[in-house]
Amino acid sequence: MFSGFNKTVIGGSHTDSGKICQDYSEYYVCENYSAAVVADGHGSRKHFRSDIGSQLAVKVTLSTLSEFLSDMDEFEKSFRDDPSRVIKKIQKHIISYWNKAIAGHFIGVPITDKEKEPFTDEQFRAIKHESMYGTTLIACVMCKNFSFGIQIGDGSLVTVNNYAVAQMPIADDESCPANLTASMCNTNAIDLFNHFYTFDELMAVFVSTDGLFTSFGSREDFQDYHTILVGLLDDRDAFMNAVSKNLVKRTNHGTRDDISLAGVYSQNLIAANQEAIMSQIELNRKMTEIRKAEHKAKIEKQKAKAAMMRNRSDSAPEPTQKYEMESI
């Protein structure tokens, strides 16, 4: 039996500056599939309607998935034939529906003087309508016999397999350093989407905006966090309470960005694999300790080697000339 959850918390810096939350998240569960979606509106000056953009992105994604997955047998047949082609088709529809949705909003809710105020007329004319609503988008879908996910822009998608091992199947986007990101508002958005799919059974798939990933010290810690999440999913109320508290803590003490986390999971698989989950959590903790010790030892070794070389050069005779001009 599928289940899901979503949680969005406003960033510490946004609370301080009186800014509204730019993230949005939702999930949907039915008999045939479950889907979770998060979006992170860019929130900067020219993206002044990105809170609406992220909300519309999540909503059109869920409605697009509903459209595609309405006939599960037909969908599965196409998906098995060529998963990447089907996923690309879904991405194209999402972009098209999002552009229609923001165009409708732009017409329905005219730009106010307050929104124009920060810009000169020339600056305002230069802003594309799509940019005003710019957002990232990450979605995951779990079906009985397969799962897939799509992503544009930063943020993360984590799968947890039957052994409770968490993995990040979508490669990092090297074109987007630091806080820069690909966006639904890019004219070449379809080329900027990444995706994954699997026919292996999964316990859970999680999607999150970058505020969560950037609150961790290492990729391994981030992945291990998701195994613990799976370990808590057997008690939904306690889980939601723990997630809410933890996300607030992470934004207040970490990068102070909005954070959204959503996920879909198989209640049956999680219930049947409690021991495996516990073992994996314990193994992850041991591995973390080993990694820390190895890192420390490596740095100490390098320092010792440098000190040894320093001592050798200190005992060497001083050069006869303090400074030589060498032609090189």
Next chain:
Amino acid sequence: MKEMLEKELDFDDDPLNAMGVSRKSLVIFFLIDTSGSMKGTKMGELNTAMEELVPEIRRIGEADTDVKVAVLTFSTNLAWMYSEPISIEEFEWNRLAANGITNMGAAFEELNIRLSRNSFLNSPSLSFAPVIFLMTDGYPSDNYRDGLRRLNENSWYKYALKVALGIGKEANDEMLAEFTNSPDTVVHAYTGGQLASLIKKIAVTSSQIGSKSMTLSDDTIGEIGVDDVTDSKQRQLEKEIQDIVKADEFSKDIPFDSGW
């Protein structure tokens, strides 16, 4: 399961707190010419300045930024001082020696490989574009343009704050400006005192600017976009470096190139 996690695995009240919360992080790259022409006073001053610089950068990191340092030396061969960027808290300067030719192009190629999520920039908490500080006293012995072309295609490099320090009269400011993409972030040290002073002031200034929050704001227009922030930081760096250059007066120092 929550109770099991707390009891059997000895988690605190909240198992999700097992993974600590990280601060924003910044990596400062130092690219240092250790070719033979750096022998003597230049390398001596550089080593001393870098040793004195470490505690100053440590103070920048004390606030809310985890500052990491990576040092690449280039001469005939390339060498990283440590095998990965390490926290300024752990960092110790290893005194460098000079020898060989100036394979700066090879250093650019190496930097390009390391400026990647799959290499030196793999920390999730990396919130700031890196600071890259190049120091050299000569013209590259190899073809630096290929390496520079690759760097220019690297997004991390594109958005990095880049500064170059030419040491002595042989250093070529035009070539250094190609590296930083701006003549205003190229400075020149002609004396030992100037070298020590500029290394410290520029490294501290660029680190301070680099570790400023990505979302600057003012009273009139609210939050500024990432591109605006990058431009803003670059302009601020150019201005502050020019101010440092104007303020520095070491005319009484003995120039490197006088042969002492």
